[in-house]
Amino acid sequence: MKNPIREYVRLVRTIERAKHEGRTGELLKAARANAEIQKTMMRPRQYATINGAGEIGWGTAMLCFAFSGYAAVILPPSPWRGWLGYFFLALACGAMPVCLWVSGRFIIRSRVGYVVLPRGPSWWVGLAVSVLVAAGISIALSLWLIPEMLQVAPLPVHHAATVTVHDTPSRSDLILVGAYGPISVILYLMMNAVSVKDHRWKWICALLILAMPVVACLQPGNYLEMARPVTLCQGLVYLLSGAITLNWFLRQHQPPAADPE
Amino acid sequence: MNEQLRAISELDRVIHEPGRLMIVALLAGVKECDFLFLLNETRMSRGNLSTHLTKLETAGYVEIEKTYRGKVPMTLLRLTRPGRKALDEYRKGLMAAF
Numbered sequence: 001m002k003n004p005i006r007e008y009v010r011l012v013r014t015i016e017r018a019k020h021e022g023r024t025g026e027l028l029k030a031a032r033a034n035a036e037i038q039k040t041m042m043r044p045r046q047y048a049t050i051n052g053a054g055e056i057g058w059g060t061a062m063l064c065f066a067f068s069g070y071a072a073v074i075l076p077p078s079p080w081r082g083w084l085g086y087f088f089l090a091l092a093c094g095a096m097p098v099c100l101w102v103s104g105r106f107i108i109r110s111r112v113g114y115v116v117l118p119r120g121p122s123w124w125v126g127l128a129v130s131v132l133v134a135a136g137i138s139i140a141l142s143l144w145l146i147p148e149m150l151q152v153a154p155l156p157v158h159h160a161a162t163v164t165v166h167d168t169p170s171r172s173d174l175i176l177v178g179a180y181g182p183i184s185v186i187l188y189l190m191m192n193a194v195s196v197k198d199h200r201w202k203w204i205c206a207l208l209i210l211a212m213p214v215v216a217c218l219q220p221g222n223y224l225e226m227a228r229p230v231t232l233c234q235g236l237v238y239l240l241s242g243a244i245t246l247n248w249f250l251r252q253h254q255p256p257a258a259d260p261e
Numbered sequence: 262m263n264e265q266l267r268a269i270s271e272l273d274r275v276i277h278e279p280g281r282l283m284i285v286a287l288l289a290g291v292k293e294c295d296f297l298f299l300l301n302e303t304r305m306s307r308g309n310l311s312t313h314l315t316k317l318e319t320a321g322y323v324e325i326e327k328t329y330r331g332k333v334p335m336t337l338l339r340l341t342r343p344g345r346k347a348l349d350e351y352r353k354g355l356m357a358a359f
Contacts, residue, residue: 030356037352040283041290043302113298114335115291 011035044115046194047108052245054191057099059238064092066232073228107246111253141175173217181213184234188241195245205241209234268357275320276351280305281313285322285348288340296336314338322347 011034068088075081108115185206189196196202212233216226276282280303287302288294300310317323322344326337340348 033355034352037282037286037348040286044287044291044294044298112301114295114330114337115298116293117290118292 011038045117047112047115049191049193050195050245051103051107051249052195052242053099053103053107054096055188055238055242055245057096057242058187058191059235059240059242060095060099061092062231062235062238064088064095066228066235068092069228069231103246107250110255111250145175180230181210184213185210188238192241192245199245199248201244202241205237208237268354272354273347273351275316275322276347278313280309281317282351284310284313284317285340285344288323288338289345289348293337293339296338299338317344320344320347 011031065088068085071081071085071088075084188202188206188209192199192202212230213226216230219226276285283303284299287299291298296310299314300307303310305313314323314325318325322341324339324341326339328335328337
């Protein structure tokens, strides 16, 4: 099957070119009709993102990541402290797929019907490339940040906060502002690409998500200390945004009326 | 002009009807869906949608499978390979006709 997004973009460009060249005749009509068909083909895809389940899932995952970090520094040393951290990490990994499954099974299916989107070879290739790129960036960043990680790793929070006060931006500060902030915003906007047209307030959430790493960068300390509160706050913003979107979705899509006897 | 008329007359009549075109376009964007999904998306009445689906099934463009999810009856719908091809041909024909 042809990529509907590429097809749609091609048709929209055809229309724009025809408008620009002043050809408002039959070609334009046909292109418009074709674009409408393409738009209809793409419409089912919106249900993957408009009910807020992705945001709730990602918000839960971020909270679990933050709890995992806090567990390691707040709780007293004991054999189960490490396991609790791993438990939160496992929860974080499962949060997104579980939330999407639950929303599909109990929210979308009963309100807008059962739908399965096609996942051709290009979808799997895209997923594999994304995983490889993410893993590569993570490994490279970890190697780059090893000196700063070693500086604070064994210390509890109230000590760690006083360890490093930078006069010049550290590597982790640069990452927070230069990479983490923009990537977080891009991810948030990608999740809300369809719904942001109806929910303009999501731009405020995007700004908050961007502002958190910037504020954290201005605080004393380094990435390992700041990552916890930043992740926690961003997770709360995602959860709140997802909850409001879900509430809107439930009000907009009522279950169908029963058949008349 | 004759070429244009010929191209219009060659458009697939089964797909050309707006209701059926919408159904086929929606099914082309999904792997499979149920009757309720199409009902919500097309905003047609149950009877109307059912009639269009029967015509598309007769033409071999849509596969209809009656099944159960738990104890709830469910009608699964899929666009067949000839249906997908017919939609592609129709879209090409549409551009050629005008």
